[in-house]
Amino acid sequence: MPVRVNMTFQRPGTWLLLLFLLLLPVFSAAQGSGVKLRTVVIDPGHGGHDPGAVSKSSKLSEKQINLDIALKLGARIEKECPDVKVIYTRKTDRFIELAERGNIANRNHADLFISIHVNSAKNASASGTETFVMGTDKSQSNMEVCKRENAVILLEDDYSTTYEGFDPGNPESYIIFNLMQNAHFEQSIAFASLVQQQFISNGPVKKSRGVRQAPLMVLWRTTMPSVLVEVGFLSNASDRSVLNQAASRQKIADDIFRAFSAFKAQYDSDAAFEIDPSLLASQEPDEPEEAAPAAAGPHFEIQVLASSKKLRNGSSELKGLTQYECRFINGLYKYSVGNFASREEAARQLPAIRKKFPGAFIIAVE
Ligand SMILES: [Zn+2]
Known part of the structure; x- marks a missing residue:
């Protein structure tokens, strides 16, 4: 879904991440008041006239993979966690606006929002899984994901009204994301880390690109911990052959389910969320971040x-x-x-x- 957006990010996402790491030992689950994880919204990305990423042969589209994994994940949660209500943003092949996906979660007072996607890159060697939380990070590769995952709003009828003038083609539009409500950042990071841990230990796609931040519109307005999982690259031969198999898609759903169970256990108790800092990617493994210029002057x-x-x-x-x-x-x-x-x-x-x-x-x- 290539929409050219030239974005520059001045915000030093990396130092924020470092600051976050320094604060990790003092984090504890803030709920503590008998709050339980009761409702999860599962969001299979794309759908209808928006196929998302499409394989070279056009045989495999992201929207189908997303939906299949989402349904498998939801089925497992329903079976093993009867106290949890599972809501899907879509259960069929239909188009839903990005903002509406978050609205569904907000209206239903969801406790967790999981958006499922498949990655794609010009570079066919790019591969692996990654889980995003809403945030800003200057890494260019994250911007590629943003451009692709946010560009869908251009397919919507009246996107400039829905997104308050947000224009994916205008870099200044993105500064608004720096001002976002971000009350669930820590819990989102905790869940994202659990997902990546599962992928690393059990996943059919073993390579992990870590936990990342990106200004993703589908997560923007959610009022609960929320993540966007990219389960592999359709543009990569090895990832693609994994994603093409129903058994592997079940394994991916199982991984996310185990992460969900662990998150729920921590959420429902007063246990502190434990986060493995090594999972927090601060730079893209394929394209090392350029060194920061030496500070001089104001x-x-x-x-x-x-x-x-x-x-x-x-x-x-x-x-x-x-x-x-x-x-x-x-x-x-x-x-x-x-x-x-x-x-x-x-x-x-x-x-x-x-x-x-x-x-x-x-x-x-x-
Ligand atoms: Zn997508």
């Missing part, structure tokens, strides 16, 4: 608000902002976003940020 950020008291995470004043800098200067806590090499770059992102924080302005940071 960089630029966009200050969104200042407060005399320190705001707690999730405070309404932060409007869902979770990725920001907070500095205490002259008696005020000042909150800023972005990390731009030049004032011009920051200025390009300012209008998008002002939609949410009308008083936002650019600051130079030494």
